[in-house]
Amino acid sequence: MKAELLKKEGTKVSLKITVENDKFEAAVTKAYNKNKGKFNIPGFRKGKAPRVVIESQYGKGVFYNDAIELLFPEVYPEAIKELDIDPIDRPDLDVEEISKDNGLVMVVTVEVKPEFELGAYKGIEIAKVDNNVTEAEVEVSLQEMQNKHARLVSAEDKALEKGFTAIIDFEGFVDGVAFEGGKGENYSLVIGSNTFIPGFEDQLVGKKAGEEVEVNVEFPAEYHAENLAGKPAVFKVKVNDVKVKELPELDDEFAKDSSEFDTLAELKSDLRAKLEENAKASAEAEMRNAIVEKVSANTEVEIPEAMIQHQIDNMLMELNMQLQYQGLNLQQLLQMTGRSIEELREERREDAARLVKSSLVLEAIAKAEAIEVSEEEMNEELEKMAKMYNMESDKIKASLRETDIEDIKGQIKIRKTIDLLVDNAVIA
Template identity: 45%
Template sequence: MSLKNVNKPETNVVEIEFTSDKAAFDAACDKAYKKNVGSISVPGFRKGKAPKHIIEKMYGKGVFYDEALNEIVNPAFADAIKDQDFKMVSQPEFDVVSIDDDGVTFKAKFYVKPEVEITDYIGIPVTKTVREASDEDADNEISDTQKRNSRQVEVTDRAAQDGDIVVIDFDGYVDDKPFEGGKAEKYNLTLGSGQFIPGFEEQIVGKNIGDEFDVNVTFPAEYHAAELAGKPAVFKIKLHEIKFNELPALDDEFAKDVSEFDTFAEYKADVKAKIQDRYNKQADGEVEEQLINALIEKLKAEIPEPMYVAETENFVRDFDGRLRMQGLDLKTYFKYTGLDLDALRKQMRPQAERQVKTRLALEKIVELEGIKPTDEEIAAEYDRIAKAYNMELDKVKEMVDEAAIAEDVAVKKAVDLVKEKAVVTEKAYEEPKTEETKAEDAEAPKAE
């Protein structure tokens, strides 16, 4: 088995010719004969008893060739390229060039990684948004935790008010006729939630348990059910229960219940610190996003299509895996979204292209900077993967080749280098303007 010649007929494409000797080919033909002889009918012989040369004479010399060629082509290819530095990015396409007394000559065509250029990756200018966690931020998060730890209390001595949870029967009519979805019994509705159409919840405020009454509303003109849009409706209501969420006091006992801290002050300080950590990570993520965008702009490479196709398939497989972790699969996802596999691939293609370009840029920086991971860094990455997937360390090492781990660690170090050398301009975070603040800005007097 040997490599005969190498050609590069087009950019990022390699064609090679390689051989498999006659002994290997003959052995593969014998194996194919033994496997299939039992299913071949030859007059004058019982099934499974016809000699190989008789079958070849009757059905043609090449009767076992296809199976034999499939048997030897991959080992021969692997042997031919073992000393070559082909960075393959596609599966090879095989053809048979010749079969003769010396053996078999094959041709293989495959795509390889492109030549990459990247410059000016040191000192990339970026903007970092600095956001300080405030007491108000902490109070808002604590308020959410307080609501999650509330308990429902039945109301018996007053009328319904905004914020209460009411249990109602309702029966809706448009043009004196019931309509689909307009009826329910013992329905839980939080007043003021905006769950129902405008005007509905407000007319329950002030009512008492046992009251039966009408609610008169008009469906919005843009209502999703066209047959109801813009039409007046009457809902007949019966009020069964009134409840409200009783919030726990924000004190040391609350802190002990929801955290590892003994005092409310310690708990609040921890909440604020965690919010600050989130803000910092978000800011770092935005900086990294700017740097990646810049690297992609600076990248020069003719990227072969199979790289994009392969990465798109990786995205699809990862997405399928995440669905399965939630008890779903692609078939179910397609059913509920109306998408199909081609549409999903099209949706994921831009992300895949970005990932391919990012990886090529960073791998080139690894090469240019001579970045090499240490044994300790490789061990730490193995450990991180084992913990992330809750797997035994030895199992991870069996599944993931050390060279692949080393490459990933080197790429992460390249990211760190680009971040460390970036020229960062900090700016203070500004709250996004609401419609109300936009209106206030518009009405504010302008300086002459």
């Protein structure tokens, strides 16, 4: 295999990959053996026709595409490694020549990471962050625990208000016709949570258990379901139950029931210690983010669109995973908020571009400073992962693919790079 760089314009690179005829012929033979069973040739049992006979019937290049599909994943990584190219998107492939003399000649065009000059990244001035924990914050943390241990109890004599939970049956109609997905039974709805269409929950305020009400709303103009977008709807709602939170008393008994401590004073002391630990970590993270932003701002980079779109893909994937922990998914979020996937992607575009730029700058600094990851550092990271997932580190390591290991090394390298920036910063 021979690789040759043809041209580079901005972040677009064209390269020529030449595969020797013997190697290409071997791939064609593999393609023939893989696909010969698909051909019915008169005089031969299915799958038994010789390659030359199939080629005479369907053309000499009948197996070329399949052969190239077999070869490309092998020769392309070798070519980009040889030419020190760092692709960021799928390559476009054009077959230039197939001949006995020159073998397979392919021209590949692909978008790569941009080249740029690093700005100043040492001696950057950042403000020292001190996140002191107040008594009010301890009380808020204690109240959060109190709320987590609250019970929902029926309050049939009370009317719904914000913060109460309504247990409802509902069915929605547009132009007098029930629509798909507009019906539910014994649905638990927290008034004021803005879970439903704007205006829906407000019209339940003041209702009591057993009451029925017609709720009139209008779907947002940009609602994901085109048949409902911008249309007025009527929901027939029955309030089956009204529930309110019953909070436990904040005393020593609460401490015993909700924690490992015997007294409320001990519980509050532990909450303060944890808040102080979190505040310290938050302050460090804030300063690290600040220095990355300043260093990134010192460098001009033309960010390829493909990298921004890939970052948005990752952000939406993470969002979907977070939603799944809450029993939802991305499609349901769009439905509840009346937004389209295009709007959601555009909302995240600015953050995605900022993250991509920071990543590119940090990678460039790591390269300039020859920052590497030692085997010891890798093993320490695997030990942390093993502890997090309650597994043995050997089993964690065995489960990782090569790409996973490279990703972990990349994360460690970026972390070390930010450490270098902080160590060389002026913290005022």
